Amino acid sequence: MQVILAQPRGFCAGVVRAIEIVDRALLKYGTPVFIRHEIVHNKHVVDGLRRKGAHFTESLDGIPPHSVTIFSAHGVSREVEAEARDRQLHVLDATCPMVAKIHHQGRQYAASGRTVILIGHAGHPEVEGTLGQIPGKVILVQNEAEVALLDLPDDAPVAYVTQTTLSVDDTRNVIAALNKRFSNLIGPETRDICYATQSRQIAVRKLAKLVDVIVVMGASNSSNSNRLREIGAESGVPSYLIADGSELDPAWVRDAQVVGITAGASAPEAMVEDVLAALRRFGPVDISTMDGEIEHAEFRLPAELADPVSTVD
Structure with missing residues (x-):
């Protein structure tokens, strides 16, 4: 089976920044660190951070005063910001720039x-x-x-x-x-439109011209991942959104000579590797990466997290 990986795919700079904020906050302040809403829309990312000691919540109710609290990459309203001040929370804002x-x-x-x-x-x-x-x-x-x-x-x-x-x-x-x-x-x-959304959609349109089926790695509640699947289908190629290799249906790829794989902006590369491992269980796999844009964007972290290994006095 031939497999073509889309380029670009997976994590964007805003997601990388948000996850790094949580990782560094845990290193600097220890547990508990509270995150309002999923830091990004990906269960594997969220579960990984939860195992490190992050606590996810849909509201600020119940978070003890002065606790380290992180706003997700999606951003929050001024009302939530005001509530955090009233509750005297130590806020780190991971809102995507x-x-x-x-x-x-x-x-x-x-x-x-x-x-x-x-x-x-x-x-x-x-x-x-x-x-x-x-x-x-x-x-x-x-x-x-x-x-x-x-x-x-x-x-x-x-x-x-x-x-x-x-x-x-x-x-x-x-x-x-x-x-x-x-x-x-x-x-x-x-x-001014988000570069990552546009570039991943351009890539999946190119990918659709080269493959028989498209597999999109991403969460079901991820807007950009769902859109990638929709674009593949609109291009006339059977397209499926899955969270990891365990959700891959062998019937989708049984008759495919060329399988295309991409990943939403909140899906880690480990999930791409996971679906490749699933495909290898069906037989030999020849993997190549499509020509495409190489992204170099980086977003600055909050100043107080510049030193990830320092600790609170």
């Missing part, structure tokens, strides 16, 4: 008197955080049909921002509908 940039842009648009429209998926933690970071009127729009239903004058001053796990391609039609509807609309430049 790309998400933080969206928060900043949204606040700037709101400060200029514009109604802000957020293009994203209802209920996603990043969306909930962004909605709670921008003051004034913020409206969530998920598709073109919802643009037509917006209760705003066509000449209203409007601005849009997008969920980072949506690519330029994902948002293009909604943005076009907004431009058609509103005469006074502004939004971020294309280069």
Whole structure:
């Protein structure tokens, strides 16, 4: 069986930063370290950090005062930030810098008197955080049909921002509908869209031209991983999202000469190795990596974690 690995795939710089914040906090402060929500949407990552002593919680209730508390890569609302201050928690913010940039842009648009429209998926933690970071009127729009239903004058001053796990391609039609509807609309430049989301989607489209089936490594609650599977299917290639090699159905690859593998931005490379091991149980595997962009992005850690082995006085 021939296997082609997508390039790029797997961890993005924001995920690497978030996980490293937890690892360094555990080294510096010891246990317990509390993390609000999953640090990233991947069970294997979360379980690994839990084994090291991280405690995951969906709310700040019950966290003792002064405890080290980490906000996930998805970001949180100003209300959550205020609650953390009121509870006197020692907060480390692992919000992805790309998400933080969206928060900043949204606040700037709101400060200029514009109604802000957020293009994203209802209920996603990043969306909930962004909605709670921008003051004034913020409206969530998920598709073109919802643009037509917006209760705003066509000449209203409007601005849009997008969920980072949506690519330029994902948002293009909604943005076009907004431009058609509103005469006074502004939004971020294309280069401000999350590089990792876009590059992984470009890679899976290229991969779809080379393979008979696509296996996407990622969590079922990962927006970007689900989108990679959808893009593979839209390209006419049977595509499946799995968390690890144990979920691989032999029927998916039985008649495939070439299998493509990619991984969402929160899926570790170890999961790719795990599915390769599963494929080897069916017979010999010839592995190659598709030509693609090599990512060099790195995001700075909080200053207090610059020394990962120092301890609290």
